[in-house]
Amino acid sequence: MRLSRFFLPILRETPKEAEIISHRLMLRAGMIRQESSGIYAWLPLGKRVLDRVCGIVREEQNRAGAVELLMPTIQSADLWRESGRYDDYGKEMLRIKDRHERDMLFGPTNEEMVTEIFRSYVRSYRDLPLNLYHIQWKFRDEVRPRFGVMRSREFLMKDAYSFDLDAEGARTSYNRMFVAYLRTFARMGLRAIPMVADTGPIGGNLSHEFIILAPTGESEVFCHEDYLKLPVPGADVDFDDAAGLQGLVDGWTELYAATSEKHDEAAFDAIPDASRLSARGIEVGHIFYFGTKYSAPMRAVVSGQDGQEQPVHMGSYGIGPSRLVAAIVEANHDDKGIIWPEGVAPFDIGLANLKAGDASTDTVCADLYAKLQAGGKSVLYDDTDERPGSKFATLDLIGLPWQLVVGPKGLASGTVELKHRASGEKESLSTESALARLLG
Amino acid sequence: MRLSRFFLPILRETPKEAEIISHRLMLRAGMIRQESSGIYAWLPLGKRVLDRVCGIVREEQNRAGAVELLMPTIQSADLWRESGRYDDYGKEMLRIKDRHERDMLFGPTNEEMVTEIFRSYVRSYRDLPLNLYHIQWKFRDEVRPRFGVMRSREFLMKDAYSFDLDAEGARTSYNRMFVAYLRTFARMGLRAIPMVADTGPIGGNLSHEFIILAPTGESEVFCHEDYLKLPVPGADVDFDDAAGLQGLVDGWTELYAATSEKHDEAAFDAIPDASRLSARGIEVGHIFYFGTKYSAPMRAVVSGQDGQEQPVHMGSYGIGPSRLVAAIVEANHDDKGIIWPEGVAPFDIGLANLKAGDASTDTVCADLYAKLQAGGKSVLYDDTDERPGSKFATLDLIGLPWQLVVGPKGLASGTVELKHRASGEKESLSTESALARLLG
Numbered sequence: 018m019r020l021s022r023f024f025l026p027i028l029r030e031t032p033k034e035a036e037i038i039s040h041r042l043m044l045r046a047g048m049i050r051q052e053s054s055g056i057y058a059w060l061p062l063g064k065r066v067l068d069r070v071c072g073i074v075r076e077e078q079n080r081a082g083a084v085e086l087l088m089p090t091i092q093s094a095d096l097w098r099e100s101g102r103y104d105d106y107g108k109e110m111l112r113i114k115d116r117h118e119r120d121m122l123f124g125p126t127n128e129e130m131v132t133e134i135f136r137s138y139v140r141s142y143r144d145l146p147l148n149l150y151h152i153q154w155k156f157r158d159e160v161r162p163r164f165g166v167m168r169s170r171e172f173l174m175k176d177a178y179s180f181d182l183d184a185e186g187a188r189t190s191y192n193r194m195f196v197a198y199l200r201t202f203a204r205m206g207l208r209a210i211p212m213v214a215d216t217g218p219i220g221g222n223l224s225h226e227f228i229i230l231a232p233t234g235e236s237e238v239f240c241h242e243d244y245l246k247l248p249v250p251g252a253d254v255d256f257d258d259a260a261g262l263q264g265l266v267d268g269w270t271e272l273y274a275a276t277s278e279k280h281d282e283a284a285f286d287a288i289p290d291a292s293r294l295s296a297r298g299i300e301v302g303h304i305f306y307f308g309t310k311y312s313a314p315m316r317a318v319v320s321g322q323d324g325q326e327q328p329v330h331m332g333s334y335g336i337g338p339s340r341l342v343a344a345i346v347e348a349n350h351d352d353k354g355i356i357w358p359e360g361v362a363p364f365d366i367g368l369a370n371l372k373a374g375d376a377s378t379d380t381v382c383a384d385l386y387a388k389l390q391a392g393g394k395s396v397l398y399d400d401t402d403e404r405p406g407s408k409f410a411t412l413d414l415i416g417l418p419w420q421l422v423v424g425p426k427g428l429a430s431g432t433v434e435l436k437h438r439a440s441g442e443k444e445s446l447s448t449e450s451a452l453a454r455l456l457g
Numbered sequence: 458m459r460l461s462r463f464f465l466p467i468l469r470e471t472p473k474e475a476e477i478i479s480h481r482l483m484l485r486a487g488m489i490r491q492e493s494s495g496i497y498a499w500l501p502l503g504k505r506v507l508d509r510v511c512g513i514v515r516e517e518q519n520r521a522g523a524v525e526l527l528m529p530t531i532q533s534a535d536l537w538r539e540s541g542r543y544d545d546y547g548k549e550m551l552r553i554k555d556r557h558e559r560d561m562l563f564g565p566t567n568e569e570m571v572t573e574i575f576r577s578y579v580r581s582y583r584d585l586p587l588n589l590y591h592i593q594w595k596f597r598d599e600v601r602p603r604f605g606v607m608r609s610r611e612f613l614m615k616d617a618y619s620f621d622l623d624a625e626g627a628r629t630s631y632n633r634m635f636v637a638y639l640r641t642f643a644r645m646g647l648r649a650i651p652m653v654a655d656t657g658p659i660g661g662n663l664s665h666e667f668i669i670l671a672p673t674g675e676s677e678v679f680c681h682e683d684y685l686k687l688p689v690p691g692a693d694v695d696f697d698d699a700a701g702l703q704g705l706v707d708g709w710t711e712l713y714a715a716t717s718e719k720h721d722e723a724a725f726d727a728i729p730d731a732s733r734l735s736a737r738g739i740e741v742g743h744i745f746y747f748g749t750k751y752s753a754p755m756r757a758v759v760s761g762q763d764g765q766e767q768p769v770h771m772g773s774y775g776i777g778p779s780r781l782v783a784a785i786v787e788a789n790h791d792d793k794g795i796i797w798p799e800g801v802a803p804f805d806i807g808l809a810n811l812k813a814g815d816a817s818t819d820t821v822c823a824d825l826y827a828k829l830q831a832g833g834k835s836v837l838y839d840d841t842d843e844r845p846g847s848k849f850a851t852l853d854l855i856g857l858p859w860q861l862v863v864g865p866k867g868l869a870s871g872t873v874e875l876k877h878r879a880s881g882e883k884e885s886l887s888t889e890s891a892l893a894r895l896l897g
Binding site: 022023024026047050052053056057058059060061063064067082084085086087088089090091092093096108109111113115116119121123130133134137138139147149154156158160170171 | 462463464466487490492493496497498499500501503504507522524525526527528529530531532533536548549551553555556559561563570573574577578579587589594596598600610611
């Protein structure tokens, strides 16, 4: 993408309304714009990151056997009356009347709707297990939205819903998502720690929040510091091996880790002093097993092997891609700007032409741009006539993993400059070597 | 994807509520489910088609220089008060009050919001032209939603918005989208005819609807039948060549073509009898040039070369991917089911194992499944123990371009059967030849 044809509205000033670093940097880098309180537009740079985050989420959901569908944003209130949550859910639910005065709502979550879909089609235990997920915009009318897309009202959520014949099967489905989540966050450059958590309005008795540690986190968390170095399961995990999955989950839950709501002082104190970690954290995922809480009242039943109908055991599994983008920034930045992990960077490489309009600089840049793209890299090519200092500042701010800088001075001695954003290391090298490095 | 792990709820009965063929077939093929009047969930098979349609739309928008962002679904009423449309827009607009009693709405379109984004950042003619698009769910509260996703209340729309310094630049932006639309529909196997159209509530004085002909179309249209054979611009169109674009658009607009609202009997009668085409049509895209209708009241101005501020000239360009899926089915089906054009098929190939559980049949199927996927093909592998007749009926119904059928009888003589869904042609051949054909 040529910058001259992109839309990257960089802010030079720090927006005063932004309280946390990710909010500030996302505004400054032209990633998001607030349209109403807690409601954001994703500008092109932000949209690219959001797409990459969703791509990883989707790949890991599919790998774990979940099947993607897409449920609508607007739901009928009747569905929520069936589960009893229409009255329970407070003012966070955005309630709407349509032109025929029917009660509708903007879905804050989808347990009811997916249960309705399930019960409409599935009749037999032979069609289980089933895990259906979607990635869709949700709305929760927070009293005081803040921190940009970290706590917004309209937000993107991946929510998966598992259906099993019994509690044992449901436990395996839970474990599949548990392992998928570990992989999902690791691929985004995040170390997420599964913590015993409250189930809140979703209900149920087994639940983990996946938390990343960050000083600006909204919740206080307590865990064994070995969580910072536990190995994350590889891409070759066998999601059909129930015992293997249980082993992985056991390994990731045997050490102490809990949010403040579930904190147990005594258990925490039993951890050796040096390994006790008390910190602030950001929730990036939340998984629940809630048995027949929705299937029983909503009559989502299947016939078992004995021919008897029984309500299915369900779980639900949420990740917020829009809030994840902010969490990634919280965990990956310095005083110059964002430092994107490679898996979620909006472009792999920023190519800066220090003298746009100069024939030989233009030629070398056009050649590098073409070859890097042909090699499968995404490139933001700054072909504008901004001054070099401004180009460097922009590249540091938007945090692409690699910066390739081409100017007449370097070219005179046959070199370009390659900078690694994360380490700050710079190197002068020939265009061929730069290509070999970036495409290698 | 193994069918045993997919979610494909086929309906054997024809749903009585469905009035048109696309609605019937999409329900029967397990593509969609109605959740409320005019509000649908996209089941996994439908979601895959929708994704492919969006993929083509996105590629052609990007090729034409449009830049993707993502605006939220919920908008502030204040924005619409600025343009004057908050009162003009009738009951189709879904109006909402949030918990603080602020007037909000579920966006039926985004002219106001994108204009707000533009004016917040762009100051100079040097940043033009600019075309911003997004693909997002919209809501229009139709009095009587019907025809499934063809006329639904919650629907997916790609809407692009162009910004230019003057009318001449805006005309070129309009032409870019015009040509992109011709390519977009052609890639989906549709012949869309651009017709002079009313501008309706969007406003402006230059507008084309892109219409495909279908007996179930909701509007009456009139055109020269040569439109059915005009060549569609190739992927090598130069979108920077304003004169070339104008030539292409002239070639596609010089013959008569108009919707009933804009119909001119005299002009139509001037067409030779044999070339006069009067038919029913489905609108699949609509483009508008409306000058400064929004930029003037909303103060979206840039400074021109002379340093004077002036409101930008705008256009907007809509395609409804969700309704397109239905339009594609209307144009591509037979009495057995859907016949997907290759560009939008949910899977390239359906692989039917006629005797799941039989070791040698399973082995051959597993091998074909692996090799086809390794060759870049998407495969739905029916590994269930349904009887053959049911498997054939399902494959015909869901309309994948190729069916590869593997059974013990054929294998005994070393063959499998390959069926082309569109032509109905069947051929017995070796597994090697089948692979060569499908991967060739």
